[in-house]
Amino acid sequence: MFLFASGRPIACRSYPLLKRSYTNLSVQQLQALLGKNESNPRITHQLHSHFITAGLLLLHQKQNSGKLLLFNPLLRCYSLGETPLRAYLLYDQLQQLHFFSDHEKRLPPFDSFTYLFLIKTTSNPRFLYPMLGIGIHGLTLKLGFEFNVYVQTALVGMYLVVGNRVDAYKVFDEMPERSSTALVGMYLVVGNRVDAYKVFDEMPERSSVTWNVIITGLTNLGEFEKAIFLLEKMPNRTVVSWTTLIDGYARVNKPKEAILMFWRMVACDAINPNEITILAILPAVWSFGDLSMCGSVHGYVVKTGFVPCDIRVTNSLIDAYAKCGCIQSSLKFFMEVPNVRKNLVTWTTMISSFAMHGMGKEAVNIFKDMERLGLKPNRVTMISVLNACSHGGLAEEEFLEFFNKMVSKYKITPDVKHYGCLVDMLRRKGRLEEAEKIALEIPSDQKAVVWRMLLGACSVYDDPEMAERVTKKLMELERGHGGDYVLMSNIFCGTGRFTDAQRFRKLMDVRGVAKLPGHSQVT
């Protein structure tokens, strides 16, 4: 993936072709580009590719003690993104490259930034080897970065992610230069409100980030009264302070309080919401069902220019209109967005909006428009389409056409949710034989789940013959699931075949299976 030969980096075939030219940009411009697109893995990847081919990856300022100008920002992007492993590999390759080059015996040109981002890599929940963080901790000690407050703050966070709380305390305890903000944050994450509050209270000076850290921590712990108490005491409230509480209330399903916070922010502090505030308030707006407020948020968002900038705001608004019951506004807004700005989520949102309104045909048309533009649906898109078909009164042939297309054309392996849609559709149609035929063709690892769904469908339609066949199939696959026996015997009871029912109950006792407390597989 990251190939280097004879000390010189070379490009690798797996990199995507550059769609735009980065060749004339200065180092500062490239840095800014990385910072702006930190959440866009494609651009990160393209820039990485460019750095390698143009020999910029190891570019460093000679007069400034050899700091890496583009390597660290690149590391940061990968560490925060979807593939933190790339960050680790990037670091590892450079380290080995340095090790094998014989002209220098000194340590690699890594600085505190490198290790800070490396620690963040290991605390990223997507990173599969969090224990590597402990080794990196050792490195920072060896290299003398233990006096860097940022590095240590990241270390504390890392240990909390790894679950090693004792070490988190220990690292903090040995910090020579304590950042009170970090201490407050750490206590909050650990759940130690009293100590966090005490430290916070004794701080000689607090930055706005300090305030926001404690407000966020209290909100996440559900301590809304204390969070608001601090919010009111805070000297210079920022958008973040308010947004934290708005989001917190929306998440615990208290839309009224969230909306109240929103108005207080605007009225008391004359602070304008930003994109993230909008994303936080919209779920509150639709769960409160306030269509008129949906419209005023829309107006505000258009006026401030968030709409042409942030596609997520657009998507969230389309969704909010649909969930407030106004599919017309949803569609109108969707149509106003130029196709070049729409991303996969935009299309998926519109399809699921039609699905929740039972408008199957319209959903399918949107899906076909999307296909015509050459976009490839993902798992979520397909769930929405399939849902739209079964809820929107479409023929089962059409449903099955989409299902097959998903597998053959788009190479998406159906999971439990897709099969859930399938069984749901067939149940609505009462076509259980069809379902049985399909179930026979399903790949092995998912089989049991699907057969079990079918068994559930049989019990609704009182089809004991088929239920028996399905149960037999289930017995072949796995013998130990007690719920199947119970369901089967219930079906026989329901149709008056009590001896058959008893037969299954007995079989259950003989095989020594117990019925576990029930939980639904279909959600």
Added chain:
DNA sequence: ATAGGGTTAG
């Protein structure tokens, strides 16, 4: 360039 809030289904 470094700590704080983040779109779609179920």
